[in-house]
Amino acid sequence: xxxxxxxxxxxxxxxxCRVLHALFLRELVTRFGRDNLGVLWLVGEPMLFTLGVxxxxxxxxxxxxGNGIPIVAFAVTGYSSVLLWRNAATxxxxxxEVNRPLMFHRSVQAIDVCLARIALEVIGATGSFAxxxxxxxxxxxxxxxxxxxxxxxxxxxxAWFGTSxxxxxxxxxxxxxxxxxxxxxxxxxxxxxxGAAFMVEWLPKQLQEIVLYLPMVHGVExxxxxxxxxxxxxxYDMTYMSGCCLVITLLAVYLVRIAGHKIEF
Amino acid sequence: MLALEKICKSYxxxxxxxxxxxxxxxxxxxxxxIGILGRNGSGxxxxxxxxxxxxxxxxGRIRRGMRVSWPLxxxxxxxxxxxxxxxxxxxxxxxxxxxxxxxxxxxxFTELGEQLREPVQxxxxxxxxxxxxxxxxxxxxxxxxxxxxxxVGDARFHARCLDQLFxxxxxxxxxxxxxxxxxxxxxxxxAVVLHEGELWQFPTVDAAFEFYMTVPMATSR
Numbered sequence: 014x015x016x017x018x019x020x021x022x023x024x025x026x027x028x029x030c031r032v033l034h035a036l037f038l039r040e041l042v043t044r045f046g047r048d049n050l051g052v053l054w055l056v057g058e059p060m061l062f063t064l065g066v067x068x069x070x071x072x073x074x075x076x077x078x079g080n081g082i083p084i085v086a087f088a089v090t091g092y093s094s095v096l097l098w099r100n101a102a103t104x105x106x107x108x109x110e111v112n113r114p115l116m117f118h119r120s121v122q123a124i125d126v127c128l129a130r131i132a133l134e135v136i137g138a139t140g141s142f143a144x145x146x147x148x149x150x151x152x153x154x155x156x157x158x159x160x161x162x163x164x165x166x167x168x169x170x171x172a173w174f175g176t177s178x179x180x181x182x183x184x185x186x187x188x189x190x191x192x193x194x195x196x197x198x199x200x201x202x203x204x205x206x207x208g209a210a211f212m213v214e215w216l217p218k219q220l221q222e223i224v225l226y227l228p229m230v231h232g233v234e235x236x237x238x239x240x241x242x243x244x245x246x247x248x249y250d251m252t253y254m255s256g257c258c259l260v261i262t263l264l265a266v267y268l269v270r271i272a273g274h275k276i277e278f
Numbered sequence: 279m280l281a282l283e284k285i286c287k288s289y290x291x292x293x294x295x296x297x298x299x300x301x302x303x304x305x306x307x308x309x310x311x312i313g314i315l316g317r318n319g320s321g322x323x324x325x326x327x328x329x330x331x332x333x334x335x336x337x338g339r340i341r342r343g344m345r346v347s348w349p350l351x352x353x354x355x356x357x358x359x360x361x362x363x364x365x366x367x368x369x370x371x372x373x374x375x376x377x378x379x380x381x382x383x384x385x386x387f388t389e390l391g392e393q394l395r396e397p398v399q400x401x402x403x404x405x406x407x408x409x410x411x412x413x414x415x416x417x418x419x420x421x422x423x424x425x426x427x428x429x430v431g432d433a434r435f436h437a438r439c440l441d442q443l444f445x446x447x448x449x450x451x452x453x454x455x456x457x458x459x460x461x462x463x464x465x466x467x468x469a470v471v472l473h474e475g476e477l478w479q480f481p482t483v484d485a486a487f488e489f490y491m492t493v494p495m496a497t498s499r
Contacts, residue, residue, distance in 0.1 A: 028374075031371060031372070031374060032371075032372055034371065035368050035371035035372050038368070038371075039357055039360070039364075039368050042357075042360055042364060043357050043359055043360060046359065113332075114332075114352075114354035114355045115355055116331070116332040116333075117327075117330055117331075117332045117348040117349065117352060117354070117355055118348060118355065118369075118372050118373075119330070119331040119346075120372060120373075121372065274334050275334075276332070276333060276334075277289065277333060278327060278332070278333060
């Protein structure tokens, strides 16, 4: 009995991997097509965004506080992290609705269509971040990261947060259009509060306490601590962030499941 | 075996809850077929969606002991800016089939030629239907769901579909849903009538046919 369960679990896992792979490729070509750069836009699009913001912030001198933080590195770490938690959720808003007919293939579940879109965004944002960092470091516009493990850790935590948030938004939109309407302004307002454009240390004490309720702030702080080392005083609590991510993930997976069950034509 | 056990389906509408299917039960074995007759709006397509698994019943249970197809010739799962070939590859990945093995059959059956490498959005209805039908033949199913309304095309296409199904795959199971009683008497050995959300069973196809002729069009409530 136990053996049979293990076996069917393994088959189920293999099936889901196959389905995710198929959906991923389908989304990739559907979104970026095969004209000009084609699927390279997966990385090119977030790169252009980040480059633009980096230029803008450099000219505006946003981080001119005599705190020794190079503006290019500040902008690249900041805006890349925004892309990581925001874009996946934005692209999940219609994921279930648009892909409803795919449920005729019984091995395709609502969560798969969301995960495929999330994977696309996470890979795109990661590629853009890695490429830009490499490029700027190579040309001496950005220092080498102080502690690579913290950079990777912060990035992975932000990716987890982005994934769980995207699943939650994806499921929410299947329940009510209201979630979609609200997500746009909420994500817009959360951007300046997400830690992308400031270090928590720079804020007044009272404000620090408020922004540290936002899970992604902790991820950005860890990422920046990894980059700049002890030049900055970073505020982060990975236990708090993990706890938030875990709660959101469990809730989101449950809600996506219900949303999949209540699909109607 | 495919078994439907006391299937009910209701939808919330602006005028309150509306029950489309009431207590539908039947079983089907491989090699058997069943024709389901129903007027427009009688719930035929809803029933097909429930059996295919795209939608869940409000109550009741569907047990699938065999591999059930998606509704034949249903082109709704195509990504329109992908080519026919890309869509073929996608389906093959999902069902774990090597697309190179089924490509010759698909090319032969669809008669799309080079069009197979063009985006599906440039296809006519008939072309989409041919591709969709060929794909459902390329995957091996034990039970085929046929919603006649989906199989659009000329007489020759119909004839070729029927040949693929009722000659080349007569060892499988079929659920054939239509409002055309003529087609049921030609292809099915059992027939039922879907009327006012209930499934009426009959000992012979002719008896079902006779009852169906007395059933008025479904009125919108």
